[in-house]
Amino acid sequence: MADVLKKVPVREQAPKVRAANFEEVCLGYNKEEAMEEAARCINCKNAKCVGGCPVSINIPAFIHEVKEGNIEEAYKIISESSALPAICGRVCPQESQCEGKCIRGIKGEPVSIGKLERFVADWARENGIKPPAPAAANGRKVAVIGSGPAGLTCAGDLAKLGYDVTIFEALHEPGGVLVYGIPEFRLPKNKVVAAEVENVKSLGVKIETNVIIGKSTTIDELLNDEGFEAVFIGSGAGLPMFMGIPGENANGVFSANEYLTRNNLMKAFLDDYDTPIARGKKVAVVGGGNVAMDAARTALRLGAEVHIVYRRSEAELPARVEEVHHAKEEGVIMDLLTNPVEILVDENDAVKGMKCVRMELGEPDASGRRRPVEIPGSEFEMELDTVIMSLGTSPNPLISSTTIGLDINKRKCIIADEETGKTSKEGVYAGGDAVTGAATVILAMGAGKAAAKGIHEFLSDKK
Amino acid sequence: MYKIKKAEKLTGPNYLMVVEAPRIAKHCLPGQFIIAKEDEKGERIPLTICDYDREEGTITIVFQPIGASTEKFTRLKAGDSFRDFVGPLGKPSELCTDDLEEVKKKKILFVAGGVGAAPVYPQVKWLHEHGIEADVIIGGRTKELILLEDEMKAVAGNVYITTDDGSYGRTGVVTKVIEDLVQNEGKSYDLCVAIGPMIMMKFTCMTTKKLNIPTVVSMNPIMVDGTGMCGACRLTVGDEVKFACVDGPEFDGHLIDFDAAMKRQMMYKTEEGRALLKVREGDTHHGGCGNCGGDE
Ligand SMILES: Cc1cc2nc3c(=O)[nH]c(=O)nc-3n(C[C@H](O)[C@H](O)[C@H](O)COP(=O)(O)OP(=O)(O)OC[C@H]3O[C@@H](n4cnc5c(N)ncnc54)[C@H](O)[C@@H]3O)c2cc1C
Ligand SMILES: Cc1cc2nc3c(=O)[nH]c(=O)nc-3n(C[C@H](O)[C@H](O)[C@H](O)COP(=O)(O)OP(=O)(O)OC[C@H]3O[C@@H](n4cnc5c(N)ncnc54)[C@H](O)[C@@H]3O)c2cc1C
Ligand code: SF4
Ligand code: FES
Numbered sequence: 001m002a003d004v005l006k007k008v009p010v011r012e013q014a015p016k017v018r019a020a021n022f023e024e025v026c027l028g029y030n031k032e033e034a035m036e037e038a039a040r041c042i043n044c045k046n047a048k049c050v051g052g053c054p055v056s057i058n059i060p061a062f063i064h065e066v067k068e069g070n071i072e073e074a075y076k077i078i079s080e081s082s083a084l085p086a087i088c089g090r091v092c093p094q095e096s097q098c099e100g101k102c103i104r105g106i107k108g109e110p111v112s113i114g115k116l117e118r119f120v121a122d123w124a125r126e127n128g129i130k131p132p133a134p135a136a137a138n139g140r141k142v143a144v145i146g147s148g149p150a151g152l153t154c155a156g157d158l159a160k161l162g163y164d165v166t167i168f169e170a171l172h173e174p175g176g177v178l179v180y181g182i183p184e185f186r187l188p189k190n191k192v193v194a195a196e197v198e199n200v201k202s203l204g205v206k207i208e209t210n211v212i213i214g215k216s217t218t219i220d221e222l223l224n225d226e227g228f229e230a231v232f233i234g235s236g237a238g239l240p241m242f243m244g245i246p247g248e249n250a251n252g253v254f255s256a257n258e259y260l261t262r263n264n265l266m267k268a269f270l271d272d273y274d275t276p277i278a279r280g281k282k283v284a285v286v287g288g289g290n291v292a293m294d295a296a297r298t299a300l301r302l303g304a305e306v307h308i309v310y311r312r313s314e315a316e317l318p319a320r321v322e323e324v325h326h327a328k329e330e331g332v333i334m335d336l337l338t339n340p341v342e343i344l345v346d347e348n349d350a351v352k353g354m355k356c357v358r359m360e361l362g363e364p365d366a367s368g369r370r371r372p373v374e375i376p377g378s379e380f381e382m383e384l385d386t387v388i389m390s391l392g393t394s395p396n397p398l399i400s401s402t403t404i405g406l407d408i409n410k411r412k413c414i415i416a417d418e419e420t421g422k423t424s425k426e427g428v429y430a431g432g433d434a435v436t437g438a439a440t441v442i443l444a445m446g447a448g449k450a451a452a453k454g455i456h457e458f459l460s461d462k463k
Numbered sequence: 464m465y466k467i468k469k470a471e472k473l474t475g476p477n478y479l480m481v482v483e484a485p486r487i488a489k490h491c492l493p494g495q496f497i498i499a500k501e502d503e504k505g506e507r508i509p510l511t512i513c514d515y516d517r518e519e520g521t522i523t524i525v526f527q528p529i530g531a532s533t534e535k536f537t538r539l540k541a542g543d544s545f546r547d548f549v550g551p552l553g554k555p556s557e558l559c560t561d562d563l564e565e566v567k568k569k570k571i572l573f574v575a576g577g578v579g580a581a582p583v584y585p586q587v588k589w590l591h592e593h594g595i596e597a598d599v600i601i602g603g604r605t606k607e608l609i610l611l612e613d614e615m616k617a618v619a620g621n622v623y624i625t626t627d628d629g630s631y632g633r634t635g636v637v638t639k640v641i642e643d644l645v646q647n648e649g650k651s652y653d654l655c656v657a658i659g660p661m662i663m664m665k666f667t668c669m670t671t672k673k674l675n676i677p678t679v680v681s682m683n684p685i686m687v688d689g690t691g692m693c694g695a696c697r698l699t700v701g702d703e704v705k706f707a708c709v710d711g712p713e714f715d716g717h718l719i720d721f722d723a724a725m726k727r728q729m730m731y732k733t734e735e736g737r738a739l740l741k742v743r744e745g746d747t748h749h750g751g752c753g754n755c756g757g758d759e
Contacts, residue, residue, distance in 0.1 A: 170549070170688075170690050171688065171690075172500060172507075172546070172547040172549070209547070210547050210548065210549040211486060211549075212549065212550075212552070212690060215490065215550065215551055215552060216486045216487060216490060216549070216550065216551070217486055217489075217490060238690075238691075238692035239691055239692060240692065240693065240694050242694065242697075242704065244704075248704075249697060249698075249699055249704065249723060249727065251726060251727055251729075251730045252730075254694075254695075255693055255694040255695075257692055257693045257694070258687055258693035258694055258695045261687055261688060261692070261693055262687060266506060266507070266687070267504075272504055273504045273506075274504055274505050274506040274531060274532055274535075275506040275507075275687075276506075278730070348726060349723060349726040349727070393692075396690070396691050396692065398690070398691065398709070
């Protein structure tokens with residue numbers, strides 16, 4: 001019998017094998033494994049895990065159904081709270097959310113809530129179970145800008161309430177970061193993302209791709225000329241930052257966004273797609289978040305030797321523990337307490353290396369993390385042909401600069417009420433990374449949900 | 464899907480297409496561009512808006528096949544469609560957004576190199592519609608590379624044609640014409656707008672700097688999304704890093720580091736693309752305007 005203090009292990013592709021392909025790393029539970037893991041849940045009365053879930057899924061209730069083998073029931077319970085469970089089960093940082101609060105985690109490992117959610121959602125998809133049908137149409141139009149998790153969730157919730165919802169998406173595929181950012185080996189595009197988008201469409205939501213709000217049309221026009229009564233902005237935080245060090249414009253220096261977009265959205269890793277990607281031999285990824293891990297593991301799969309260059313130590317890496325672990329298993333080399341100061345270029349302006357300096361941790365800074373300080377005289381050079389900058393992103397000012405009366409803060413984030421998503425402009429709501437700056441999928445979904453409720457109240461009063 | 468209403472081969476290697484895209488046609492201004500993607504597997508290719516018809520809801524593009532993707536575009540016919548067609552992208556030309564009375568006071572010279580005549584045309588036309596007649600130099604290596612001559616003449620003040628080999632119009636590169644006009648023919652200009660291959664824009668800027676004419680160029684670096692989210696299109700302008708797709712594509716030509724920009728543009732040149740360029744030497748990366756600088 002398995003150790004009840006431990007999670008039922010989940011099957012994964014072997015590190016050596018997966019480091020050379022773009023197939024999903026984690027293979028997920030089968031029904032027997034899921035039922036066995038579900039049996040570890042003690043069905044707490046005052047379940048702490050629910051409080052740790054940003055959209056408050058009734059976790060003990062769905063796990064109970066899994067334990068009994070009633071997967072369809074379990075799916076219905078999850079669907080009451082979450083629109084994209086196959087995605088959340090894969091990418092949420094459960095260790096700091098639901099699983100971080102699980103009672104089982106006090107003495108042993110917490111219940112594997114994320115893997116169970118994922119199993120339920122995958123099972124539902126494979127068995128053709130759809131989310132419940134929407135309410136009768138009320139004929140009132142709402143526009144949603146951006147088709148990332150925030151926009152999809154807001155649109156889905158509004159459609160369920162009977163609204164006529166159109167999503168406007170700037171890129172040629174819906175999904176936001178789910179399609180252009182997070183790679184195939186963590187989140188399969190056709191199997192999972194496209195299927196969840198189809199579920200949202202099956203509620204009657206229309207998606208118009210290739211429309212950039214602020215360029216192809218504006219929020220004011222949607223409200224004044226196209227008959228939309230409210231607008232939700234879920235445009236994300238997609239603007240990449242660079243370090244501002246010498247050599248950064250050289251050939252072979254990419255933002256993680258460019259590298260990942262070429263690979264994930266444009267499918268540059270497949271031969272029959274037209275978009276090229278630089279297949280470096282020796283790559284450094286600068287940064288330590290999820291995005292850096294994704295870029296590093298992508299470069300590895302394209303055949304490179306890959307280094308993560310991060311200025312603090314392992315304990316401060318902002319990426320999920322599971323991703324760091326996976327990256328290391330696959331052979332990504334961690335150059336910690338290291339900071340780049342210059343990109344070295346050859347006579348054709350192509351990257352040939354990077355000058356770095358070693359760091360040590362000093363006093364804690366305002367965020368409570370120990371601040372890295374340079375060790376004098378510790379400069380050294382790395383030989384490289386590609387550098388990927390993964391230093392974070394900020395919201396694109398395109399929408400705020402073309403919408404009269406929409407207030408933003410000094411970080412260029414849209415100012416919106418947390419409970420309702422209400423902005424400074426009447427009828428305009430916002431949520432997700434556009435409001436918070438780069439955060440997580442589940443927080444974006446939570447914000448989309450809150451705004452759908454806010455919009456419904458606004459329009460019900462307006463009538 | 465975005466239907467192609469007209470597909471036509473122009474002189475030389477160039478093609479013209481009229482594409483149904485009502486949202487873009489309603490909102491675009493001269494200086495802006497679109498991104499077209501042919502099919503599911505295609506790449507996103509930036510092309511300048513050459514003309515637009517707000518009533519018909521159409522956009523006209525003119526392009527020169529120089530590599531795999533633009534070559535594929537040439538096989539599309541009227542009735543076919545682009546899977547994706549997005550825009551208008553980039554900032555409009557400042558001539559169309561600045562105070563009209565101020566613009567009217569300026570004497571403006573446009574310099575179009577090769578396929579650059581296409582992006583120059585809508586700006587000249589817009590000025591004409593607002594009562595301003597600008598002068599235009601159209602340059603090409605040889606006669607068949609001169610584009611949109613009649614269209615341009617209908618909307619411009621003076622149009623000067625020049626070919627490197629003298630097969631049509633004046634003889635010599637565009638920079639020579641600029642010098643002749645200003646130094647020998649008594650012309651003076653307050654602003655020059657140069658659009659064409661980077662090398663032609665570089666040499667034009669060197670000339671106008673000498674002649675003290677402020678110059679605007681339209682940059683064409685590699686792009687992916689065209690909305691500001693990747694930085695593939697970044698350029699050094701003065702001391703600042705700019706994203707051409709959102710901060711441009713037009714910039715002060717005297718502040719651009721052209722050599723760096725040209726090296727970046729070569730990054731993804733496919734082998735086919737390179738081969739094609741070699742065969743057509745001069746028509747594209749260092750020509751069209753004439754061999755205004757030769758191989759760098
Ligand atoms: C590489 C990467 C890995 C990540 N890994 C994780 C992870 O493991 N777990 C996790 O929880 N989070 C992760 N995140 C963060 C998470 O993906 C984001 O927090 C989340 O996607 C934000 O959702 P959103 O809906 O607010 O915005 P986005 O997903 O950014 O979607 C915004 C959408 O709006 C569109 N848009 C923007 N401007 C306009 C406009 N003007 N007009 C029309 N459309 C527009 C964009 O094209 C985009 O499709 C990761 C992010 C990245 C980049
Ligand atoms: C804002 C803007 C406006 C443009 N307007 C026009 C126009 O009106 N007419 C026209 O003929 N061309 C125009 N171009 C150039 C056009 O986009 C390129 O010719 C085209 O991308 C080449 O693609 P390819 O696959 O056929 O060639 P390849 O050489 O095979 O290209 C390989 C890669 O390099 C990129 N690339 C190669 N050359 C260029 C280039 N000169 N500029 C940008 N990217 C390049 C491609 O996008 C592709 O990713 C414009 C470019 C920009 C950025
Ligand atoms: S806290 Fe853990 S054990 Fe308790 S209900 Fe939630 S998942 Fe089950
Ligand atoms: S093309 Fe991606 S930022 Fe300009």
